[in-house]
Amino acid sequence: MKNKFLKIVKGKLVVSCQALSNEPLHSSFIMSRMARAAKQAGSVAIRCNSVVDIQAIQDETHLPIIGLNKVDYDDSPVYITPTMKEMRAVASTGAEVVACDVTGQVRPHGEKLADIVAQMRKEFPDTLLMADTATIENVHEAMDLGFDIIGTTMHGYTPDTEGMNIADNDFSYLKEVLKVADRPVIAEGKVDTPEKARYCIDLGCHAVVVGGAITRPLEIATKFIDAVNA
Numbered sequence: 241m242k243n244k245f246l247k248i249v250k251g252k253l254v255v256s257c258q259a260l261s262n263e264p265l266h267s268s269f270i271m272s273r274m275a276r277a278a279k280q281a282g283s284v285a286i287r288c289n290s291v292v293d294i295q296a297i298q299d300e301t302h303l304p305i306i307g308l309n310k311v312d313y314d315d316s317p318v319y320i321t322p323t324m325k326e327m328r329a330v331a332s333t334g335a336e337v338v339a340c341d342v343t344g345q346v347r348p349h350g351e352k353l354a355d356i357v358a359q360m361r362k363e364f365p366d367t368l369l370m371a372d373t374a375t376i377e378n379v380h381e382a383m384d385l386g387f388d389i390i391g392t393t394m395h396g397y398t399p400d401t402e403g404m405n406i407a408d409n410d411f412s413y414l415k416e417v418l419k420v421a422d423r424p425v426i427a428e429g430k431v432d433t434p435e436k437a438r439y440c441i442d443l444g445c446h447a448v449v450v451g452g453a454i455t456r457p458l459e460i461a462t463k464f465i466d467a468v469n470a
């Protein structure tokens with residue numbers, strides 16, 4: 241079966257529905273309801289974390305999935321689908337896309353990204369791979385490794401990029417990514433208004449992912465509280 245994900249999401253918004261164990265909404269049931277709301281609003285795909293959440297969201301929405309599995313290891317700062325074990329688990333759900341960290345940082349047990357990509361191509365030839373990158377160097381590495389989709393997910397979340405925001409200087413970083421990338425770019429990370437989401441598409445992104453601004457009520461409420469209390 242041909243993977244139609246890229247066709248379905250072209251020019252569209254993808255809602256990320258994620259809540260880790262330390263977040264108030266941590267629950268596959270709640271994430272599936274978040275995804276139901278996103279679908280009702282018109283989201284054409286869902287990005288989500290962990291096998292159980294993916295399965296709950298697939299059952300609820302039947303939408304295409306960008307799946308990932310966040311796991312912390314002692315010997316590496318990489319946590320988004322860091323090893324072959326998590327890659328395989330996510331792909332086994334039937335998620336159309338598997339996303340993983342491509343930030344040039346050392347992976348758990350010294351696993352090599354090139355080996356992981358090669359193994360994934362062998363075991364799951366129809367599954368698309370999305371690179372969660374932080375820098376232009378990472379974008380080049382992702383392309384060299386043959387990733388299908390470039391995401392800006394980790395920009396602002398690595399030691400090199402700490403404090404940076406995709407919207408800085410009229411989205412200058414995203415514009416640079418679009419200039420160097422020879423394959424679909426998905427804008428993701430701190431896209432927190434409808435206007436910014438639209439702008440990402442206007443700049444030429446294949447799609448845009450919005451998470452916290454839609455699905456993390458603690459984050460949303462804190463912004464209101466801070467504004468009122470200021």
Ligand SMILES: CC(=O)N[C@H](C=O)[C@@H](O)[C@H](O)[C@H](O)COP(=O)(O)O
Pocket residue numbers: 256258308320393394397428429430431449450451452453
């Ligand atoms: C850095 C990291 O771990 N990002 C994660 C990646 O899946 C999620 O926690 C984010 O919510 C997602 O990228 C969407 O971004 P935002 O919630 O800012 O719209």
